[in-house]
Amino acid sequence: MNKKWLFLVMLIGLLILGACSESTIPEGTESGGSSSSSEAGDQEIIYASTTDAVGLSPTMTNDSVSSSVMSQIYENLFERNPETMEIEPKLAESYENPDELTWVIKLKEGIEFQDGTPFNAEAVKYTFEKLIDPATAAPRASLLEPIDTVTAVDETTVEIKTKYPYGPLLAALSHSNAAIISPTADEAQDLMQNPVGTGPFKFESWNQGDQVVLVKNEDYWDGAPTLDKVTYKVVPEVSTAISMLQTGEVNFIDALPSEQLSRVESLENVEVTKKDGTPVYYLTFNHSQERNENPDFRKAVASAINRDAFVEKLNGLGVRSNSVLGPQVFGYDESADEAGTAYDPEAAKQLVEENGFGDEPIKLLAANRDNFILMAEIVQAQLTEAGFNVEIETMEWATFLDTARAGEYDLTFLSWSNVTSDGSEMLYPNFHSDNVGASNRAQYSNPEFDKLVEASRTTVDQDERKQFLDEANQLMLDEDAVVVMYHGVVTAATDASIKGLELDPNGQWFLQNVTRE
């Protein structure tokens, strides 16, 4: 009796195991194993990502991994040229402004979505209206918030009316979350799982948590890409990903941590690409606190922090500049590099001593990701050296977002990757008083600054906009509103056989012209 039971249990166990194992073969992939598919000569690449995509609908996502998959599948009306940093038409042909509130955009003709739906003015109207509609609850609805109406004038002409003159509109339209979706596909299926765009690669399969597979779009309007297949493989541990790059199990990784850089650079079959990027990492004061509103306090903190010493620890993966808007961001001016308060430990000590800044403890909040903890430890040591009394509090990301939003800290580190590379897209969400209690985690509120940022948004003339952004930038630096630690360097490490990878300063990349030799 007992033996029978045991046998039965084991049998059921084996059956379950057998049945389950079948389902682990992702649809559309061969069961031959990843090692065989990555041999040189095949026009295929395997990219390792530390996290999985959240979803593949531009409307419903807001994370960089999803963006990097989507930017091969979907396209925007405009895109920023990674070399010149100018905004150029992509799916659009041209545009004009009959007046400051109106943008008439001419679309390219003869383009089809991967499902055969024609790309036209109706598709653009559908995409933008869906993104803005509160019922959609799009995470990046604010991107197109200034848009009042979208009209399909004829098959290839769209007219966008904004509620007020909106200078960064083209930059917003080049954001990956404003990519154009196929209306027929969106109505028929869930784009989060089954995306359809106009881009050079189309969706093949997604085994969640494991890999996303894209294949060549043979009918791509700008000429089919050379690569036949692109696999995004989830490898959560960076050191594992590097080992896989070394053995050829993957051919491409990006966002290398500075402490692993020398290991990757020493690999024989691997090429490392580095490019000055748009992300900025900074220390901010909680501007809603009385103590932090004392200019001497902020000056003391700013002069106590040796940013050069920190950037040296990044092994070349950081660009040193005091400017809030980095060298790759629209609105930057060289004069801002040295603006603001320089490192001067003696001056800091004196200010701390004279004003008794060391008496009360300072809570330095650091999120438990990127290199915020390292930054916090180094800054804590430097501030302590100047006589401050600093306590670090670390927390994980979800808690940090809410804590910083509610202003429950004295000092904290923030960062901004700036997908659109436009200065208004940095200064408005992060420092305009409209966004206190939301994305303005610094709780910064300065009417003069607000005016300059508003002017940079509501002016359509790009030269004037740049002027306003520069003034706003300088104003923040004069006030020591934040202390910029560094500007990021975006990186990619690829197998030596991969040629033609385009790396954007915002960290995104495009595979349209990539080949394996």
Added chain:
Amino acid sequence: MISLIIRRALQLLFLLVGISFLVFSSMYIAPGDPASVIGGPTATESDITAIRDNLGLNDPFLTQYARYVGNAVQGDFGYSYQTSQPVADAIMIRFPNTLKLAIASMIVAVILGVITGLVSALKQNSLLDVSATTFALAGISIPNFWLGALLILVFSVNLQWLPVGGMSNPFYTIDGIKELILPAITLGTGSAAMIARMTRSSMLEVIRADYVRTARAKGVKEKNVIWIHTLKNAMIPIITVIGLNFGLLLGGTIITEKVFAINGVGRLMIDAIAARDFPMVQGSVLLVATLFVLVNLIVDIVYTYIDPRIKYE
């Protein structure tokens, strides 16, 4: 036996209700808002309100919990806040990997652990025993991430015998077995060490029992004394340790899954917690709890096979 199973099934039901309430309320109380994570740092107040409305997070706690339980009893475990994928689907994609890994690790652990324990018990205080107990101590002390990284460096990067990571081939293929070897050793070593210690102490206890001396006095062959009289009687605590370890492994092993890029339940759970993806956390915790109860039930049934004196009424 049947009554045992029925009793356990009822217990499981109450347990699941209790656990689901605990998980739901602790996630509700925990700081961090799922809408903030979905919206990211760029989200405005209105974006976050819209996302919260959309997810039904503005409803009172009990309404939310009642809605969850109401759907769950009909087999609907909800949709992920993050990916909007059905929770049951997301788990079922990953569970086979966790199951494969758990079984492979247990095979490593049982073979390694029982043999080491046996040898060290039979040759007590010899050099063999000392090295076996040292192995056991090391197995318990070495962190998984270190052992995993070391194995990858030696067997994948330098010798190139085995793949670094991933788990995408069926377990009965050569590639599938190759993928399993390193993670199973990494994970199995810790359990093997525990099993070895338990086997040793349990064997030492039984080997001094009167009936073993009697068996030897009767002239029973030493082989039979060890395998039939001693080991079988020493098995109960060993099976308990094996069952417990297997239950834990089925709950997913976050570090090993991360190091070897295995798409398993442990990683799903930890990612869901970080993203405050409540339905996904609920679903995976309930699965793990159910499996733990099931493994314990199997262990109890195995007891009756090993020791016929054990009976369940």
